Amino acid sequence: MALLEVRDLKMYYKTLRGHVKAVDSVSFDIERGKALGIAGESGCGKTSMAVTVLRLLPSNGKIHGGSVKLDGVDIVKLDDEEFRKSIRWKKISMVFQGAMNALNPVHRVGDQIVEAILAHEDVSHQEAVTRAEELLDMVGINPKRYKEYPHEFSGGMKQRVVIAMALACNPDVIIADEPTTALDVMVQSQVLKAMEDLRKRLDLSMILITHDLSVIAQTCDNIAIMYAGKIVEYGNVIDVFDHPTHPYGMGLVKSFPNIKAERTRVRSLPGFPPNLLAPPKGCRFHPRCPLAGDICMEEEPELIEIGSNSHKVACHKVDMLERGVDIWEQ
Amino acid sequence: MGFSRYLLRRLGYALIVLFVIMSFNFAIFRLMPGDATKMIIDPMFTPEAIAELKRQFGLDDPPLVQYFKYVGNLFKFDLGLSFSTRRPVVNELKERLPNTMMLFLTSFTFTTIIGISVGVFTASRRGTFSDNFVTGAGLFTYAVPTFWIQLLLLMLFGYYIPILPIHGTMSAPPPDGFLLQFLDRIHHLILPAGSNVIVAFGSWALYTRNTMLEALGQDYIVTARAKGLPENTVLRHHALRSVLPPIVTLIFGALPGMVSGAVITETIFSWHGVGKYLMDAVMQQDYPAAQGAFYLIALAVVICNLAADIVYGIVDPRIRVGEGGAK
Ligand SMILES: Nc1ncnc2c1ncn2[C@@H]1O[C@H](COP(=O)(O)OP(=O)(O)OP(=O)(O)O)[C@@H](O)[C@H]1O
Ligand SMILES: [Mg+2]
Numbered sequence: 001m002a003l004l005e006v007r008d009l010k011m012y013y014k015t016l017r018g019h020v021k022a023v024d025s026v027s028f029d030i031e032r033g034k035a036l037g038i039a040g041e042s043g044c045g046k047t048s049m050a051v052t053v054l055r056l057l058p059s060n061g062k063i064h065g066g067s068v069k070l071d072g073v074d075i076v077k078l079d080d081e082e083f084r085k086s087i088r089w090k091k092i093s094m095v096f097q098g099a100m101n102a103l104n105p106v107h108r109v110g111d112q113i114v115e116a117i118l119a120h121e122d123v124s125h126q127e128a129v130t131r132a133e134e135l136l137d138m139v140g141i142n143p144k145r146y147k148e149y150p151h152e153f154s155g156g157m158k159q160r161v162v163i164a165m166a167l168a169c170n171p172d173v174i175i176a177d178e179p180t181t182a183l184d185v186m187v188q189s190q191v192l193k194a195m196e197d198l199r200k201r202l203d204l205s206m207i208l209i210t211h212d213l214s215v216i217a218q219t220c221d222n223i224a225i226m227y228a229g230k231i232v233e234y235g236n237v238i239d240v241f242d243h244p245t246h247p248y249g250m251g252l253v254k255s256f257p258n259i260k261a262e263r264t265r266v267r268s269l270p271g272f273p274p275n276l277l278a279p280p281k282g283c284r285f286h287p288r289c290p291l292a293g294d295i296c297m298e299e300e301p302e303l304i305e306i307g308s309n310s311h312k313v314a315c316h317k318v319d320m321l322e323r324g325v326d327i328w329e330q
Numbered sequence: 331m332g333f334s335r336y337l338l339r340r341l342g343y344a345l346i347v348l349f350v351i352m353s354f355n356f357a358i359f360r361l362m363p364g365d366a367t368k369m370i371i372d373p374m375f376t377p378e379a380i381a382e383l384k385r386q387f388g389l390d391d392p393p394l395v396q397y398f399k400y401v402g403n404l405f406k407f408d409l410g411l412s413f414s415t416r417r418p419v420v421n422e423l424k425e426r427l428p429n430t431m432m433l434f435l436t437s438f439t440f441t442t443i444i445g446i447s448v449g450v451f452t453a454s455r456r457g458t459f460s461d462n463f464v465t466g467a468g469l470f471t472y473a474v475p476t477f478w479i480q481l482l483l484l485m486l487f488g489y490y491i492p493i494l495p496i497h498g499t500m501s502a503p504p505p506d507g508f509l510l511q512f513l514d515r516i517h518h519l520i521l522p523a524g525s526n527v528i529v530a531f532g533s534w535a536l537y538t539r540n541t542m543l544e545a546l547g548q549d550y551i552v553t554a555r556a557k558g559l560p561e562n563t564v565l566r567h568h569a570l571r572s573v574l575p576p577i578v579t580l581i582f583g584a585l586p587g588m589v590s591g592a593v594i595t596e597t598i599f600s601w602h603g604v605g606k607y608l609m610d611a612v613m614q615q616d617y618p619a620a621q622g623a624f625y626l627i628a629l630a631v632v633i634c635n636l637a638a639d640i641v642y643g644i645v646d647p648r649i650r651v652g653e654g655g656a657k
Contacts, residue, residue, distance in 0.1 A: 104553075106571050116558075119558050
């Protein structure tokens with residue numbers, strides 16, 4: 001049994017013009033100590049998926065089914081109070097997208113870490129302070145800066161503080177949503193490295209959301225490629241990068257000429273991402289897919305295993321693709 | 331710009347304003363229709379008596395001399411003799427001031443506490459019935475004229491449900507014993523202070539609600555929730571705490587208006603304070619008394635303004651930065 005098992009998770013935002021199906025039947029597993037990278041175009045539902053797992057939905061967001069099992073317990077079914085006390089931060093913590101503003105400007109950085117510890121653990125204030133100082137030290141910040149305010153920190157340091165904070169209660173899973181996008185390249189790699197070292201040392205599981213496939217290639221064990229609220233390709237990082245199989249996944253990976261060397265953002269494929277208020281019928285990718293046939297416009301493809309190693313793809317034309325046709329050639 | 335320079339400049343402005351008020355104060359009562367000397371001078375008096383009275387009240391000098399004497403006396407806290415009581419105005423004001431302070435501080439404390447709490451409450455329940463109801467009520471009492479609500483309350487508690495005194499600062503004769511006297515005063519305080527709270531809490535509530543809603547949309551609030559903090563802590567310790575600086579600034583900024591509003595409240599509820607004293611003096615064309623009360627109220631407004639400026643300076647980082655960066 002995997003540490004975190006997400007099955008058929010659906011979360012829609014209610015708007016005046018209907019439901020935005022931001023997370024639509026998403027399933028994946030994460031083993032203890034492993035990292036899953038999630039990639040996909042802007043607006044495909046990555047952040048939505050993450051906040052659904054932590055149940056931090058805005059008032060118009062609602063879970064419409066599915067389960068999230070942590071150690072076998074379905075945390076979607078827990079009541080709010082229990083979820084808050086026993087899951088948030090204690091079991092699953094999160095580093096938010098745009099974490100530049102994740103720290104409250106009117107509180108000392110150290111206190112913000114201490115607060116998280118005291119909310120979940122029965123320790124004295126002094127013990128919590130000591131732990132916070134250790135955490136700051138772990139992410140490479142002088143513990144003497146405990147008493148400073150966020151505006152006295154640089155962007156990269158704030159991000160380290162946020163990471164230290166995410167580790168404060170020894171969670172099982174840490175969800176990092178674009179943890180480094182706001183930072184310049186040098187700092188990005190420092191922060192990523194610090195995070196990777198800590199994760200390995202503490203045997204943490206991680207969900208890493210990023211536009212940057214090279215980051216996933218360097219740090220993750222598995223990758224899930226999302227398109228329009230769904231996972232269209234899932235598998236071992238090596239399998240997916242060597243043999244991307246879904247037309248969208250293929251386009252995404254191919255747009256990184258050399259994953260190891262070059263840092264570019266996902267180059268956009270022809271066409272536009274679909275409107276999640278009324279996603280295309282059948283396969284959501286069909287309007288942009290060179291292979292789209294009749295069946296693609298009618299039936300939604302299932303995420304099925306191809307080959308070995310639990311490499312999964314949701315595409316009707318998968319037979320064709322497995323033969324290695326390069327569809328984005330022209 | 332350094333904080334101290336900023337302060338000095340503000341202090342300079344305050345002094346200029348005081349000077350203008352002082353001069354204005356001198357002129358306005360002499361320009362008002364009606365001859366005030368009639369108040370003290372009976373046409374039946376002998377010319378010698380009239381001259382003596384005029385001399386006593388300093389009315390025989392040319393206006394400019396009167397003005398300089400007036401300014402000189404102000405610095406000695408000598409506000410002259412009241413025409414109607416023939417007592418020093420300073421002494422009369424000294425008796426009145428504690429009553430005004432009591433009413434003012436009570437109104438102010440409850441207005442801000444209730445206003446801010448209501449704002450936090452409604453923000454946390456945005457869009458629900460209780461939000462709409464409380465916000466609507468606050469908007470209503472904020473929008474209608476103060477005296478109208480006060481007159482309504484007066485009618486309600488003076489006539490229909492006569493459980494609260496509507497007049498004065500204490501019963502006459504006062505009850506025996508310190509405790510009973512204290513309770514009697516509080517009893518008298520309820521209506522005037524309560525009416526002030528009712529008319530003023532709405533604007534605090536609305537302002538707090540709006541800034542709270544803005545704060546609640548910030549990333550650090552999501553972080554606070556994600557950390558598993560109880561909703562109450564998120565609301566108070568994170569959202570409210572981060573919007574407190576602008577609220578405090580605004581509170582100080584509103585102080586002068588509250589001081590001047592006291593005149594109306596004191597008049598309506600016959601509250602034995604400086605505001606009512608001013609009103610009575612004006613009605614009786616009692617120059618020295620009116621001037622003295624007016625000056626005291628103006629002084630209070632200027633001091634409150636200065637306090638507001640200082641708080642702005644402390645809260646607004648753009649002013650603090652010149653002082654050598656953080657903190
Ligand atoms: N509160 C909301 N109400 C309605 N729609 C929303 C809300 N939040 C997000 N959405 C919509 O849900 C979809 C998914 O948004 P989400 O933020 O999860 O995308 P994302 O993959 O994280 O994008 P990015 O890479 O830009 O961060 C988008 O179409 C977005 O417009
Ligand atoms: Mg996002």
